[in-house]
Amino acid sequence: MSESLTEYRRKRDFGKIAEPSGGQPAASDQPIFVVQRHAASTLHFDFRLRVGEVLKSWAVPKGPPEAAGDRRLAVPTEDHPLEYATFAGRIPKGSYGAGTVEIWDSGTYRNLREMDEDGPVSMSAALAEGKVEFRLDGRKLTGNYALIRTAGEDEERWLWIKMKDESGGEA
Ligand code: MN
Numbered sequence: 001m002s003e004s005l006t007e008y009r010r011k012r013d014f015g016k017i018a019e020p021s022g023g024q025p026a027a028s029d030q031p032i033f034v035v036q037r038h039a040a041s042t043l044h045f046d047f048r049l050r051v052g053e054v055l056k057s058w059a060v061p062k063g064p065p066e067a068a069g070d071r072r073l074a075v076p077t078e079d080h081p082l083e084y085a086t087f088a089g090r091i092p093k094g095s096y097g098a099g100t101v102e103i104w105d106s107g108t109y110r111n112l113r114e115m116d117e118d119g120p121v122s123m124s125a126a127l128a129e130g131k132v133e134f135r136l137d138g139r140k141l142t143g144n145y146a147l148i149r150t151a152g153e154d155e156e157r158w159l160w161i162k163m164k165d166e167s168g169g170e171a
Pocket of ligand 1: 040
């Protein structure tokens with residue numbers, strides 16, 4: 001069980017909500033992603049990428065970047081359990097994130113930094129470096145994207161960027 005779910009669990013009372021508490025063995029080792037539309041006190045999208053046994057997560061106020069070059073603010077949030085990738089439903093009033101969650105898109109991804117010229121960079125290493133590049137294969141989102149950590153004043157901020165689509169070679 002991942003220790004990084006501590007914060008996720010601390011924020012939630014699983015007796016009152018339908019969200020998963022985590023800890024189920026993973027059904028596969030597929031690198032998956034999900035985008036959830038979360039109508040909470042403020043409507044936003046949550047972008048989650050599986051890394052290891054958790055979903056690394058960002059809240060994206062304006063939703064995914066659409067055209068090549070688009071950049072969207074992405075604020076990191078606590079790691080979520082893998083089971084969260086299929087969660088949709090209501091979070092009751094008074095609970096953390098109260099509102100409704102819909103699955104807006106889901107699919108698989110590929111770590112593009114596995115092909116870095118200086119040698120493969122794992123997702124964990126790319127996250128630590130603040131430079132993650134990946135290809136999404138979802139129903140709505142397909143193509144190459146990056147998540148780049150920027151210098152925030154006090155909070156950590158990232159940009160979610162749509163990269164030019166390659167046609168076979170270099171992006
Ligand atoms: Mn959210």
